[in-house]
Amino acid sequence: MDTPATYNRSTTTDEVQNSVSLPLTWRDYIEVTKPGIVKSNLIVIVTGFWLASAWSDTFSFLLFLITVVGSSLVMGGSCVLNNYLDRDLDLKMERTKDRIIASGRMSAQFALIYGMSLILIGTTMLGIWANSLAALLGLIGAFIYVVVYTAWMKRTTDLNTVVGAISGAMPPLIGWAAVTGNLEQGAWVLFGFLFIWQIPHFLALAIMKSEDYRAAGYQMLPVVKGFLETKRQILLWTGALVPVSLFLYTVGVVGKIYFVTAAVLGLGWLALAIAGFFAQDVMKWARQMFAYSLVYLIVLCVVMMLNAL
Structure with missing residues (x-):
């Protein structure tokens, strides 16, 4: 098993050849979470939270921070698992062949643990300091994105975009549910x-x-x-x-x-x-x-x- 703190130059995902060891940086741990996707989803989480706060005439800045951080961890962890599952096909595309997991710079085993840990921490935050509905919605979104969309439908049917949109539409629900506990x-x-x-x-x-x-x-x-x-x-x-x-x-x-x-x-x-x-x-x-x-x-x-x- 490759150590998570090394880069491994590889020609395949699982068999490392001609490896060159370099330490992973904090940027690598962030990059594998697809921060662009996470940031783009934050605006709709904030929108859902804000509209629910206005609708219910209540606002908690602490709850707002918990919702943003918890949701971001769930989304980031889901993106890590997306990279983990797509590592074989990423090698076939010019724009993705150098991704951290696909190229072997981060071991697949560590990426799996890392992604699942982020999801667990994020849903725990939402469940304890927001409410169980917000946590459940986060888990549903993660499951659809990782299992249904990434592992199954992207490889088998052109309906994958429609199904994947379900997980992408969960963030505003999480933001709303965190405030009211209902939908x-x-x-x-x-x-x-x-x-x-x-x-x-x-x-x-x-x-x-x-x-x-x-x-x-x-x-x-x-x-x-x-x-x-x-x-x-x-x-x-x-x-x-x-x-x-x-x-x-x-x-x-x-x-x-x-x-x-x-x-x-x-x-x-x-x-x-x-x-x-x-x-x-x-x-x-x-x-x-x-x-x-x-x-x-x-x-x-x-x-x-x-x-x-």
Whole structure:
């Protein structure tokens, strides 16, 4: 068994050849948790917590910190296990072949223990200092992401993006549940909003990275059914997102400023999705869709919090 504090240059995941030992740094332990994904999910955790606090007319800064830290540990641990399970296919893709676990710089055995430990610590924090519902939601999200999405569906079906979106929509539920101990109507609208948002967002990314996914053997929609069907699915889900995004106003969680902002940005994204059928440069269009989706989410989350009722 490789020691966790060494780098091991390897040609395969499990058999190390020509190894060069170097000490792991604290950055390596952070990098393997995919901090970009964790940070992007923090905004929706904070949004769920903030809206629930406004809805229930209560706010605890200590509970806020516990929710953020506990959720981050669960998400980070899940990402470590994602890297652990994907290490064989990561070696086949140019952009992922140098990841810490895939390249052997961190041993697979240690990564497994590390990821599970982070999830355990995070759910324990949520269960003890927030509530059992928040902890349970964290575990459900981790299970779907690691077991259902990563270990199973990414390798077997192009429906993996839809199923994976369930785990990605759990963070706002965790934030909401930490405050109220329940999942009121507003929490479920947030879940639906983020669930639908992820699908056109990640399908655009799948188009951008389609050749990498093809080389690795991932069953992503652009690889299995082509760009035209992917564009159709992007249009379908973007169209569905527009009315769902407005439900937060109808259930009394946010005000009119959010309603107008969501309507304008949603119609703008829908127009861009339609433009994809006429795009001469599909990759350029996919990059525009991906960038727009990020701006859309960040702006709406900020407006939600500023316009919370």
